[in-house]
Amino acid sequence: MLTSEKHGQGATAGTHRQPLIEFRNVAKTFWTKDDEVRAVENVNLAVLPGEFISLVGPSGCGKSTLLNMTAGLFQPTEGEVVYAGSKVVSFNYKTGYMTQNDHLLPWRDVVGNISVPLEVRGQRKGEARERVQSLIKLVGLTGFEKSYPSQLSGGMRKRAALARLLAYDPETLLLDEPFAALDAQLRLNMQIELRSISRSLNKTIIFVTHDLDEAVALADRVAVFGPRPGSIIRMLDSPLPADRDLLRLRHDPDYTRLTAELWDMLTPTLTATRGEAR
Amino acid sequence: MTAREMTTTLAAEQQRRKSARQTRALRLNAARFVFVAVFLLAWEFASGRLIAEFFISRPSEITRTIWEWVAGGDLFYHAGITASEAFLGYIIGGTLGMGFGVLLGRARFLAELLDPFVMAFYSLPKVALAPLFILWLGIGFSMKIALTATIVFFLVFLNTYTGVRNVSRELEAILRLMGARERHVLMKVVLPSAVTWVFAGLRISAPYALIGAIVGEMMASNRGLGFLLTRSQGQFDTAGVFAALIAIMLLAFVLNTAVKYTEIKAMPWKTAESDREVTI
Numbered sequence: 370m371l372t373s374e375k376h377g378q379g380a381t382a383g384t385h386r387q388p389l390i391e392f393r394n395v396a397k398t399f400w401t402k403d404d405e406v407r408a409v410e411n412v413n414l415a416v417l418p419g420e421f422i423s424l425v426g427p428s429g430c431g432k433s434t435l436l437n438m439t440a441g442l443f444q445p446t447e448g449e450v451v452y453a454g455s456k457v458v459s460f461n462y463k464t465g466y467m468t469q470n471d472h473l474l475p476w477r478d479v480v481g482n483i484s485v486p487l488e489v490r491g492q493r494k495g496e497a498r499e500r501v502q503s504l505i506k507l508v509g510l511t512g513f514e515k516s517y518p519s520q521l522s523g524g525m526r527k528r529a530a531l532a533r534l535l536a537y538d539p540e541t542l543l544l545d546e547p548f549a550a551l552d553a554q555l556r557l558n559m560q561i562e563l564r565s566i567s568r569s570l571n572k573t574i575i576f577v578t579h580d581l582d583e584a585v586a587l588a589d590r591v592a593v594f595g596p597r598p599g600s601i602i603r604m605l606d607s608p609l610p611a612d613r614d615l616l617r618l619r620h621d622p623d624y625t626r627l628t629a630e631l632w633d634m635l636t637p638t639l640t641a642t643r644g645e646a647r
Numbered sequence: 648m649t650a651r652e653m654t655t656t657l658a659a660e661q662q663r664r665k666s667a668r669q670t671r672a673l674r675l676n677a678a679r680f681v682f683v684a685v686f687l688l689a690w691e692f693a694s695g696r697l698i699a700e701f702f703i704s705r706p707s708e709i710t711r712t713i714w715e716w717v718a719g720g721d722l723f724y725h726a727g728i729t730a731s732e733a734f735l736g737y738i739i740g741g742t743l744g745m746g747f748g749v750l751l752g753r754a755r756f757l758a759e760l761l762d763p764f765v766m767a768f769y770s771l772p773k774v775a776l777a778p779l780f781i782l783w784l785g786i787g788f789s790m791k792i793a794l795t796a797t798i799v800f801f802l803v804f805l806n807t808y809t810g811v812r813n814v815s816r817e818l819e820a821i822l823r824l825m826g827a828r829e830r831h832v833l834m835k836v837v838l839p840s841a842v843t844w845v846f847a848g849l850r851i852s853a854p855y856a857l858i859g860a861i862v863g864e865m866m867a868s869n870r871g872l873g874f875l876l877t878r879s880q881g882q883f884d885t886a887g888v889f890a891a892l893i894a895i896m897l898l899a900f901v902l903n904t905a906v907k908y909t910e911i912k913a914m915p916w917k918t919a920e921s922d923r924e925v926t927i
Contacts, residue, residue, distance in 0.1 A: 442820055460823045472821050476839040476916045485835060486825040517919040537825050
């Protein structure tokens with residue numbers, strides 16, 4: 370039932386597809402003025418096309434660093450990140466990145482922000498307008514089309530950023546705690562939406578979260594990270610079916626068991642980080 | 648509460664806020680009026696009694712001079728000359744300043760190459776260039792424009808440059824991931840985010856534009872408000888000097904207001920930011 374592999378060597382049994390994203394012995398060190406921080410170390414992970422993987426672990430364990438390297442914003446200090454067979458050396462245009470900060474353009478209203486990727490692609494005005502309208506409806510921002518980011522709440526800004534991400538329809542979605550600022554209902558709605566998008570459009574998704582329940586509920590596989598310098602301490606295959614019903618998850622014994630197990634696994638590292646902080 | 652009732656309470660609340668704002672503005676303006684009136688009366692009284700009239704003239708005399716200039720058409724003629732010099736210089740200097748600011752802000756090597764030379768010129772008091780401009784351009788219109796443009800250029804250039812350099816690299820990266828080219832990044836991120844700085848530069852340099860025009864006129868000219876100023880001084884006409892100063896002040900006020908108005912129009916998102924209630 371619970372297949373867990375050391376350092377997550379690649380694919381689920383029975384599949385022979387080529388991985389889309391591969392981390393090979395990846396390590397990253399950041400140098401500041403008179404200090405160096407080892408963010409991640411010894412990360413090996415292969416993500417198959419169409420797979421939904423969540424990275425979970427204590428804060429500061431370098432989950433976002435991995436996303437940054439996948440997007441090609443910087444290179445690993447050691448090892449390599451391979452995307453679709455070639456090493457990522459600069460901006461990876463196949464990926465869409467939704468960062469922890471929403472990074473909306475403050476001088477554009479909601480419609481303007483969501484239109485940016487369409488404008489960049491040179492899409493026609495009328496066509497773009499329809500697409501933007503449907504996305505606004507999807508993320509529940511109807512009525513706020515003309516609002517500037519400064520006039521929106523944190524959760525609304527996140528939703529606008531998600532709509533912008535979906536507007537340009539990238540092959541791979543890199544999501545860094547996208548639903549952290551949302552209320553419970555909306556969050557569930559967005560989770561269901563994301564899950565169905567990943568199914569119907571066959572998107573590859575790397576989803577960073579510190580919420581164990583969310584990680585298990587959404588992903589096909591979960592990579593559990595230890596504290597900094599982060600490395601994968603366990604890989605878990607989700608026992609949940611691909612067409613799972615997120616609304617009924619709480620009644621699913623597999624789900625409950627898996628989250629409980631994850632919780633136990635992460636608690637020692639939580640205590641460790643607390644001790645470090647003290 | 649029904650939706651209709653909510654709308655009416657909302658409207659009432661807005662009305663209340665509006666009238667509170669108006670009352671406050673009215674009171675402030677009344678206080679300002681009293682302040683000016685007391686100041687002018689004290690001046691009128693002190694003149695000739697406490698301080699010799701030669702030094703400080705008197706408000707009634709200054710008003711008479713201004714009226715004479717207005718009636719004779721002198722004031723509008725000279726103010727018009729000064730305003731055109733300042734305006735043209737402002738536009739030319741501002742445009743060049745923005746252009747070079749964006750260029751050097753984006754071209755790192757060029758910026759590093761030119762840095763010491765730009766700073767050397769920046770440190771030079773621009774008024775000291777006036778003699779050179781007189782040699783090159785004579786004492787006419789164009790010399791004042793050149794002087795004004797030089798002063799405005801550096802202020803707008805440095806602000807634009809700083810603005811372009813301060814563009815969030817994260818925003819840029821996000822756009823790049825969408826497949827944006829340099830042109831998109833420039834139009835959608837760099838320029839809009841630098842615009843705050845550009846306007847700061849334009850606002851600071853508005854009064855300096857007048858310095859250029861007026862200093863130019865004082866050094867060599869037979870028209871403009873700067874000329875009125877030196878002519879009155881040459882005739883020991885203290886009231887005339889004060890009248891010219893007031894005219895310059897009014898002109899500066901008009902210029903500042905125009906810049907401020909353009910700024911509000913150009914950055915609607917700033918109004919949205921300052922209108923909202925503060926939350927932390």
